[in-house]
Amino acid sequence: MRYADFTPYDIVLLLQGLGVTLALFVGTTLIGLAIGLLLAVVHHYRVPGCRPVIVLVTEALKNSPVLVQLFLVFFGIPAFLHIRMTPVEAATLTLSLNTAAFAFVVFRSGIESIDRDQIEAAQVFGLTRSQILRLVIAPQAAAFSVGPLIGILVNQLQVTSLISVIGVFDLTKIGNILNLRTLQPFIVWAVIGLIYYLAAKTLAHAGGRIEAALRKSVKWGGI
Amino acid sequence: MRFWRVIEPHIGFLLQGFALTVAACLIAIAGAVLLGALTASMRSSGNRWVRGAANAYGDVFRNVPFLVQLFFFFYGLPELGIYIGAFETGVIAMSIAGGAFVSDVILSGIMTVDTGVIDAAKVSGLSRVKIFTRIVLPIALRVSVRPMGSVLINLVLTSSILSTITVNELTGAAKIVAATTFKPFEVYAVLLVLYASLTTLLSFAISAVHRRLNRFMTGG
Numbered sequence: 001m002r003y004a005d006f007t008p009y010d011i012v013l014l015l016q017g018l019g020v021t022l023a024l025f026v027g028t029t030l031i032g033l034a035i036g037l038l039l040a041v042v043h044h045y046r047v048p049g050c051r052p053v054i055v056l057v058t059e060a061l062k063n064s065p066v067l068v069q070l071f072l073v074f075f076g077i078p079a080f081l082h083i084r085m086t087p088v089e090a091a092t093l094t095l096s097l098n099t100a101a102f103a104f105v106v107f108r109s110g111i112e113s114i115d116r117d118q119i120e121a122a123q124v125f126g127l128t129r130s131q132i133l134r135l136v137i138a139p140q141a142a143a144f145s146v147g148p149l150i151g152i153l154v155n156q157l158q159v160t161s162l163i164s165v166i167g168v169f170d171l172t173k174i175g176n177i178l179n180l181r182t183l184q185p186f187i188v189w190a191v192i193g194l195i196y197y198l199a200a201k202t203l204a205h206a207g208g209r210i211e212a213a214l215r216k217s218v219k220w221g222g223i
Numbered sequence: 224m225r226f227w228r229v230i231e232p233h234i235g236f237l238l239q240g241f242a243l244t245v246a247a248c249l250i251a252i253a254g255a256v257l258l259g260a261l262t263a264s265m266r267s268s269g270n271r272w273v274r275g276a277a278n279a280y281g282d283v284f285r286n287v288p289f290l291v292q293l294f295f296f297f298y299g300l301p302e303l304g305i306y307i308g309a310f311e312t313g314v315i316a317m318s319i320a321g322g323a324f325v326s327d328v329i330l331s332g333i334m335t336v337d338t339g340v341i342d343a344a345k346v347s348g349l350s351r352v353k354i355f356t357r358i359v360l361p362i363a364l365r366v367s368v369r370p371m372g373s374v375l376i377n378l379v380l381t382s383s384i385l386s387t388i389t390v391n392e393l394t395g396a397a398k399i400v401a402a403t404t405f406k407p408f409e410v411y412a413v414l415l416v417l418y419a420s421l422t423t424l425l426s427f428a429i430s431a432v433h434r435r436l437n438r439f440m441t442g443g
Contacts, residue, residue: 063376063419065383068394068411075401076408154286161288165387172290185298193287193295200286 004182017174018195024170025160028092029153032099039100040107041133054104061101066159070094074166091163099156106148110141143214150207154200161196171195229409233400240396241417247314247392248379254318255378256371259325263363264355266326267333277326284323289381292316297388313385317378324374331370332363365436372429376422383418393417 039054061069074090114137122132164173175192179185265277284292293316300312336359344354386395397414401407
């Protein structure tokens with residue numbers, strides 16, 4: 001047997017890579033959604049001085065390549081602040097902020113989609129600010145936001161492949177290793193692509209079901 | 224200004240990279256729009272097989288990371304005996320990936336075309352090709368300028384990934400500058416601002432095109 005052949009152990013390697021990709025994806029998605037939601041709420045309440053900063057930072061994150069952001073965080077910040085940073089830390093920080101920027105825009109338009117009259121009516125009924133946020137704004141904004149969010153998350157799953165460039169051993173990095181060892185790029189990259197494809201499809205499918213469930217409560221029932 | 228002091232000696236090299244980025248983006252945008260229009264026309268076809276093939280292409284290339292597609296072409300094409308440069312490979316990969324997203328946008332534009340308009344064109348005796356290129360496509364493109372703009376902006380951002388296959392476009396050039404100056408923070412911060420301004424300019428241009436194409440649509 002040559003060292004260049006595929007071995008059964010490669011399957012373990014692929015699963016490991018998939019595990020790293022999925023773990024980072026889930027982790028950064030949760031952090032990103034939380035930060036995005038926080039930004040949208042801060043933006044909604046017009047906290048003095050926060051609006052322009054939030055808009056500027058999220059626009060910069062949305063309008064620059066993720067690869068450059070990764071380089072800035074992984075190479076730039078440690079050199080600038082003289083701290084150590086592992087590839088996984090840099091990837092987590094960058095992907096979380098990136099997801100947050102996209103999620104912020106969705107949550108903001110979700111909140112803005114709610115009629116001013118509803119909030120005024122709730123105020124007239126004597127609901128407090130936090131009650132209005134929890135009981136009136138949140139459920140409707142959630143139903144409104146799920147669809148666009150799924151699209152963003154499918155995209156973010158693909159963006160995670162970029163972290164292989166700064167040395168995280170995710171699925172794409174495993175593909176690189178197998179590619180260099182076996183010199184069979186067609187098989188290797190087709191398999192890697194297929195795994196990403198199936199993951200994206202599963203995510204989109206699950207998202208569709210969540211959306212249907214959330215929309216049920218706010219469905220237009222006719223007059 | 225410390226950022227300028229770091230960048231200044233390498234500005235010529237970075238401009239070369241910028242020129243390469245612009246070249247790659249222009250060719251890839253043209254390729255993506257052509258491929259996208261073709262795919263969208265196939266996806267709106269009456270033939271099941273044509274429709275299925277076009278849908279499969281769009282589905283695959285939208286759900287696989289661009290980096291994986293790029294490696295597939297970059298390492299795979301020489302295997303087939305096709306030897307082309309990294310730049311050409313990158314532009315082809317960008318066109319193919321971009322085409323999948325553009326076809327989505329144009330298809331939804333085609334769906335907005337009133338069937339009455341198509342019926343009227345058929346009654347007037349126009350051929351199917353004429354109906355598509357002269358009637359349906361102009362209306363569809365007018366509607367889809369804005370969503371296509373965001374796809375094209377994404378394509379420009381994607382061009383930075385070409386640096387991973389040895390193309391020294393703007394990001395690749397910046398990587399070399401960061402390595403020679405030992406000042407990665409300054410270099411990449413400037414790069415981030417550069418890309419952000421480039422895409423912001425592009426989005427202004429798209430808004431202008433949108434207004435120009437829809438100038439007869441106001442008032443009613």
